[in-house]
Amino acid sequence: MKIPSLTIQQLLEAGVHLGHKTLRWNPKMKKYIFGKRDSIHIMDLTQTLELTNVALEKIYSTIANNGKILFVSTKKQASEAIAEVAKETDQYFVNYRWLGGMLTNWGTISGSIKKMKKYEADLVSENRGFTKKELLKMSVKKDKLERSLGGIAEMKKTPDLVFIIDTNYESLAIAESVKLGIPIIAILDSNSNPDNIDYPIPGNDDARRSIDLYCNLIKETINNAKSSIPSPELKKEAIQDTKEKNQGKTVQEIDREKLEQKFSKDKKETLN
Numbered sequence: 001m002k003i004p005s006l007t008i009q010q011l012l013e014a015g016v017h018l019g020h021k022t023l024r025w026n027p028k029m030k031k032y033i034f035g036k037r038d039s040i041h042i043m044d045l046t047q048t049l050e051l052t053n054v055a056l057e058k059i060y061s062t063i064a065n066n067g068k069i070l071f072v073s074t075k076k077q078a079s080e081a082i083a084e085v086a087k088e089t090d091q092y093f094v095n096y097r098w099l100g101g102m103l104t105n106w107g108t109i110s111g112s113i114k115k116m117k118k119y120e121a122d123l124v125s126e127n128r129g130f131t132k133k134e135l136l137k138m139s140v141k142k143d144k145l146e147r148s149l150g151g152i153a154e155m156k157k158t159p160d161l162v163f164i165i166d167t168n169y170e171s172l173a174i175a176e177s178v179k180l181g182i183p184i185i186a187i188l189d190s191n192s193n194p195d196n197i198d199y200p201i202p203g204n205d206d207a208r209r210s211i212d213l214y215c216n217l218i219k220e221t222i223n224n225a226k227s228s229i230p231s232p233e234l235k236k237e238a239i240q241d242t243k244e245k246n247q248g249k250t251v252q253e254i255d256r257e258k259l260e261q262k263f264s265k266d267k268k269e270t271l272n
Contacts, residue, residue, distance in 0.1 A: 001057060001060050001061070001064075002060070002224045002228075003053065003056040003060055003221050003224065004056065004173075004220045004224075006049060006052060006053065006217065006222060007049075008045045008046070008049055009044050010213065011048060011103075011213075012048065013209075014204075014207070014209045014212070015204050015207045015209055015210050015211045016043065016045065016048060016203040016204050016213065017035065017042050017043045017045050017048075017203070017204070018040060018042070018043075018044055018204050018207065019040060019041035019042065019189055019190030019191075019204065020040070020041060020189060020190045020191045021039050021040055021041075022036050022041055023040055023041050024110070024190070024191045025190045025191055026190065026192055026193055026194075028193055028194055028195065029041075029188060029189075029190050029191075029202070030118040030193060031188075032044055032047055032048075032160050032188065032194075032200070032202035033190060033202075035264060040114070040172060041190040043190065043202045043204070044168050044202065047202055048201060048202050048203050049207070050197065051199070051200055051201050051202065052201050054199060054202055055080070055185045055199040056217060056218070056221045057254075058082065058161065058183065058185065058199055059161065059163075059185070059218060059221045059222065059223065059225070059239075060221050060222075060225045061225075062160050062161045062196075062225075063221075063225035063226060063229075064220070064225045064228055064229060065158075065160075066229070067093060067160030067161060068091060068155070068159045068160055068161075068218075069086075069091045069092070069159060069160070069161045069163055069222075070091070070092045070093065070155075070159035070161070070162045070163070071083075071085065071086045071091060071092065071093040071094075071095075071150070071151075071160070071162065071163050071196060072094045072095075072098065072162060072163065072164045072165075072167035072170050072173045073095060073166060074094065074095060074097055074098060074167070074169055074170065075166050075169050076121050077206055077207075077208055077211060078095075078165040078205070078211045078237055078265065079095035079096070079165065080095070081208075081212060081215045082095055082163075082165065082209050082215065083095045083151060084215070085215040085218060086151060086221045088219060089219055089222040089223065089226075090216075091222070092151055092152045092154070092155045092159060092190055093152070094148070094153035094173070095146070095151060095152055096147040097148050097150050098150055098170060098172045099149075100172060101176070102152070102172075102173070102176065103158055103173075103176040103177065103179075103180055103182070104176045104179055104180065105156065109149070109152075112145060112149060113145075113149050113153055115145065115150070116145035116146060116149055116150075116153065116166070117140050117143070118158050119139075119142035119154070120142060122138060123135065123139060123222070128248075136168070157232045158180055159182060160175045160182070160184060161182065161183050161184075161185065162181075162182050162183070162184045162185070163185045163186070163218065164184060164185070164186040165186070165187045165205050165211060165214070166187065166189070166192070166205045166206075167188065167192045167193055167194075167197065168184050168191065168192060168193070172196075174196055175181065177223060178196045183198040184196065184197050184199065184200065185197075185198070185199040185201065186199070186200060186201065187201050187203055187205040187211075187214060188200050188201065188202050188204075189203070189204060189205040189206065190205070192205070200239050201214070217264060
């Protein structure tokens with residue numbers, strides 16, 4: 001498992017340690033706070049470093065097992081960043097508005113996605129047969145749906161992991177993920193609620209430098225995990241080689257060879 005290296009110095013330079021003013025804190029975040037300075041809470045970067053690595057390992061294993069991640073952040077500072085990393089790594093994202101039932105009422109949402117795709121097809125069709133007024137209405141409806149659903153247009157099933165920046169904005173996404181048992185990774189600032197977050201990352205969720213650092217780490221992790229997955233061609237070749245190797249052998253002979261290989265491997269590991 002290859003995850004990016006990260007240091008406390010990098011976290012400091014990105015301003016990850018800077019929380020909100022002490023008056024705005026959530027007491028549930030107390031265990032992640034190192035102290036305060038000039039009425040601002042300072043996050044415990046030792047914990048942030050450790051928990052970030054745990055979260056990155058989860059991301060790596062999810063992608064390595066052909067899983068998909070849904071990035072969620074509708075706040076202005078993070079919306080562009082999460083959309084960019086999702087597009088570059090072929091994942092999903094919601095960065096405009098979370099529609100109720102996006103995960104728990106997938107039948108209705110997928111119907112809206114089909115409608116959006118139909119508008120797109122009609123608008124580019126040469127033999128449209130629509131008036132200018134009808135085309136304008138369709139364009140407006142298509143744009144409205146695309147803002148909310150464009151990032152999940154190719155999502156065929158619920159994601160395997162959800163990544164959230166700012167839990168205070170995304171309470172609906174958290175509630176739906178929890179209901180469906182989807183693990184959640186979230187950036188938790190000093191005013192956040194850590195409840196129901198499986199993989200918390202304590203840190204600044206407002207500064208663009210911090211957000212860029214999180215997104216770059218995740219992007220690198222996903223790319224590393226993808227490179228560890230054998231290509232379909234290699235998988236096909238391996239299966240074909242195995243078939244050719246086992247051709248003409250009885251089931252008992254094949255099973256015996258597997259046991260011998262396993263025994264030989266276990267013995268070697270014991271000796272080492």
